[in-house]
Amino acid sequence: MATIREISERTGVSIATVSKVLNEKHGVNAETRQLVMDAARELNYRPNLNARYLKSGRSQTLGIITEDLTVFNAPEIVDGIAAACDEAGYHYILGNLRFFKRYGNGPKDLEESTSLVHGVVDEMLSKQVDGIIYIGCHSHVVVSLSDHAEPQFVCAYCTSLDSSIPSILYDDQKAAFEATERLIRAGGRTIGMIAGPTDSSHSYNRTRGHQEALFAHKVPYNPSLTLVGDWGRDCGYTLGEQLIKSGATAIFAHNDLMATGVLDYCNANGIEVGKDILLIGFDNREISTVCRPQLSTVALPLFEIGQKAAHIMLDILSGKGLPAEHEIMLECSIIERESTLGTRRKS
């Protein structure tokens, strides 16, 4: 592979000058520049980035750590980061922890998963990355990072617990507010909710948003219409049945899977979703477009989270400092499909 020295020899221009041309620095006249560029093209020159990074100590590279690339939300976030990097002329390298295949649902053994993360972080530091973006939801794994190292960290999709590490999240509460509002506007009067497990911050915030919306629209809040599920489809079926039998005419489920369970119940019992009952899910997974009737839901700004995380990181690296807020919330969008058709009230 051609080197800068070969260009120098062929053109008779010194190495230093060649370097200047290649880095588009000024202080070299047009003829010399052209001479060098022609030679570079002829020799099919490609800079040796390892040499460059070594010398300059920086790599213009962001590290991206995913807990598991095969989980539904990860690729889109990575894509967002990649897009931002491409645009900014930055590089990125990916480290995939492969949590899911290793541990099933989530890392059980804190020590093991921490050392896994440290391994990847070490490798990235060895490659002189300028910063690392962590994508995941097991924030306890991240905590241990802060004492670990010099580089800048940013969390995407999870909160960092450490206030010096910015995190980019989506706004559960607002999304839940809007989802519930949508049900109300579509004519829902008695509104039930199937929440996720109580220990989830997502459930907590979505529940708050839901309640706020009821309050804002003066819909009476009836605690017995809030049931707690386990994110699974089956519980959607049984809890949906329970809610409907309690008189609910609209249901907000904390994810698409549980919402699909409700759908199953309705389809099996001749209840027409979108008319007899209004239903909205959360996540905008493929299921929601594929079930019948199609499910209205909340779309997560995954790409945008990645993009924003990268932008924040690049800002920090360029010396603009940390963002004002430690947690940055991005807005979700409501995707309206058949399951919330209803009888629209004038907004």
Added chain:
Amino acid sequence: MATIREISERTGVSIATVSKVLNEKHGVNAETRQLVMDAARELNYRPNLNARYLKSGRSQTLGIITEDLTVFNAPEIVDGIAAACDEAGYHYILGNLRFFKRYGNGPKDLEESTSLVHGVVDEMLSKQVDGIIYIGCHSHVVVSLSDHAEPQFVCAYCTSLDSSIPSILYDDQKAAFEATERLIRAGGRTIGMIAGPTDSSHSYNRTRGHQEALFAHKVPYNPSLTLVGDWGRDCGYTLGEQLIKSGATAIFAHNDLMATGVLDYCNANGIEVGKDILLIGFDNREISTVCRPQLSTVALPLFEIGQKAAHIMLDILSGKGLPAEHEIMLECSIIERESTLGTRRKS
């Protein structure tokens, strides 16, 4: 960040010896080794990989190019490659072309997409990768690679057209054979097929496998029961209707989407899928577990394709040469769900 020199200074051992210890080479006695290792730990030493790669000219790194990371099959393949690399102590870097967001369905402009690929390849070569694995389905983009560069290429999920580039694929024909056989065994007598577009090699091979299975089981082949679709759900609906009205009692669809379309038609018309009609799809996408009744389908060995591609690459790099076959076929597996329950004949 601590360097090898600092370790050398602190321990009084020469730089060369420190390097030997760190690289686990022999020719250094146990005491010295321990001394160095202790110092390395105390100083929190991390090798500078850029320096190492620069000096040694190799990077123990594989480049992975994806046409689009957000497309359903890519993450799983990448995961397979990553797993194989982890195991072999290799690193990987990812280059995501982002075709989908850039071009919608596929690259229209050959020139532009080619230059996109070249850009990523150049970057990887600049980082001294030992080989590049290309994941995608637009093989025409790959063709132009062979004349481009020195590094080793391997194609995953697509055929390479160039016989010096091994490609790892799954066996469409065999999978289609087995899918059809499954329909026959489940009691299907009049078997229809909804194929993909005629210009797709997938469609071609699946059609051949289908016909072979009919022949092997002495089921008469009726050309009017083979219809050509466009991969979309809607055509599944209309073509499914047509097949059923022509007397088909079992249908093999070339993908899950079209199969779901058939399902829609049946559900809308009181035809019980799995009993009145047998149905099998292809791809094992999330849809197939989520529709009702659940769809039997063909699962692609995506993880295995990635893994195999990496293994082949590592073999080549370690001097074991190219695999005997230019195209390596991995087997799909049939996933049996509700839509092919039928009345099982003795096998």
Added chain:
DNA sequence: TAGGATATGTTAAACGTTTTCTTTGATATC
């Protein structure tokens, strides 16, 4: 006890860049 082997260490030259400092030569100024 000389003459190897063998084990352990060290010296120093690379790898391909970037970058500081210096040199060169031309032009302008007095």
Added chain:
DNA sequence: GATATCAAAGAAAACGTTTAACATATCCTA
């Protein structure tokens, strides 16, 4: 014509490794 100014180009020292080639000490063999 001597000197200051300035743009352009070059020389050389790094960056942190690896690795050949070499040096030394230890031990064995005859």
